[in-house]
Amino acid sequence: MQPTPRSIINILDLTVEEIDHLMDLADDIEKNPEKYQDKCAHKQLATLFYEPSTRTRLSFESAMLALGGQILGFAGASSSSAAKGESVADTISVMSNYVDIMVMRHPKEGAPVVASMHTTVPFINAGDGGHFHPTQTLADVLTIRRTRGSLSGITLGLCGDLKFGRTVHSLIDAMLRYPDNKYILISPEELKIPEYELDKLKEAGVEFEETTSLEEAIPKLDILYMTRVQKERFFNEEDYLRLKDIYILTPEKLRNAKPDMAILHPLPRVNEISVAVDKDERAKYFYQTLCGKQMRMALILFLLGLDK
Amino acid sequence: MTVDGIENGIVLDHIEAGKAMMVYKYLNLDKLDSQVALIQNCSSRKMGKKDIVKISEDLDIDLDVLGYIDPGITVNYIKNxxxxxxxxxxxxxxxxxxxxxxxxxxxxxxxxxxxxxxKIVDRTKALYRCMYCDTIVRSEELN
Known part of the structure; x- marks a missing residue:
């Protein structure tokens, strides 16, 4: 019998040692890209995107192409057999026969669990609704390590939609495994972090505070992680319109921030970071996408056993 | 009130008072041809009040469902x-x-x-988590 292929659904599916290994690998990819340019020659990656996510899909495709591999897939359920009513299980069973590794984005939470039960090749969740998005977290931790030199001893500010923002929850899960970090949770009352996520902070015994004021929190932060209030997570348009503009990061608000603070954002942004901030040296959100590509390269290599 | 003992079948005892109907529903006892007795609010030394369900058929009951409805239930198998x-x-x-x-x-x-x-996440609080989306469900949501 073939061993069960590895599926990465949640950031916690990777051990701390594995994440550290992936970050080291990403650093080596940055230094020596030519060493990796043919590593995935004759290997194929499927990108199965049931909902639009140009950035994540292109990041995976760019990662595979940079490794000398090939890509195939679909973008949008309307162009896939899902439009004809095919189940996730069937699509995954079929695709397992075509490719060496698969990436899937699906609007429904838990779709990757179904996929992991049917795939015969390594599988990566590229986002399932408001649930998990592990490769975004891999991009985030690499950006933090590269800008701060470490993943410990950091005061991390998380701002915006902390209720539905899956990237925030995953980032907390990942950072809680590294010692001596403090957490400042900045959100309106309606978008406060859920109780179960708060319980993790309490159980870990880490220092954290909840606030509604970005201005008050900003001077304390080493990392400011901004998030977008996402329209697709609301059932009610009225709630979305009321909350979407609540925190907008401007050069004025940054005046009181530390000179070496790093601003991260999972992107896409709407207006929560003013474009005037882009010129600030502390803006690392575009650099974060490069880190994301390199971590995806590292993850593909690792899951295909080509990282040695 | 007197309800006879059964010759062959199953007696579900020590059901928390008020849960007999739930047991009846989730074990699909309405689909049986054999005799079924639901006894509510019996006096019990241990529990004060309890429910009992007697089924005069040796059927293969789903102990997982039963355990979820009330882990305190005892299942007695009767022969002759x-x-x-x-x-x-x-x-x-x-x-x-x-x-x-x-x-x-x-x-x-x-x-x-x-x-x-x-899947179970907390035995003391009887909390379960959806295998797909991780939504937590509490025991009282079963009805």
């Missing part, structure tokens, strides 16, 4: 009027197609053929 086996229950590790995931964002909301699977 004598108790031949007794089982105590506990909250099951996994529940399949007992609880329904009500999260409208869960994959199960669009793929109806998938089994509804919940």
């Amino acid at each position: 009027g004598i108790r031949v086996d007794k089982k105590t229950l506990q909250l099951p590790e996994t529940l399949t197609n007992v609880l329904k995931c009500k999260n409208p964002r869960c994959i199960i909301s669009i793929e109806q053929e998938l089994p509804h699977v919940f």
